[in-house]
Amino acid sequence: NLDCIMLPKVQDAQQVVALDLLLTQIEKTMGYEVGRIGIEAQIENAKGLVNVDDIAGSSPRLETIVFGPADFMAS
Known part of the structure; x- marks a missing residue:
C-alpha cells in the first residue's frame, strides 16, 4: 500500500x-x-527555504518537510 509521495525540489506552496x-x-x-x-x-x-512556512501550511496531507543541504548549497 502506498502511504506517502515524496515531492522533490519544492519551491512554493502551490506545488504541494x-x-x-x-x-x-x-x-x-x-x-x-x-x-x-x-x-x-x-x-x-x-x-523553497524562503517559502517554507507557506509550504508547511499548504496541505493537511503534508507529513514531513526534508531539507536537502547538498542541492541547497549547489543553488
Missing part, C-alpha cells in the same frame, strides 16, 4: 497544493479514503 488535488482525484477514482496518501516535501533551494 497541486499534488494534493491530483492525489484527491486518484483516491476518488480508485475508491480510496480521501487524504489517505501523505506528502513529503523536499526543500532543496533558497526559494
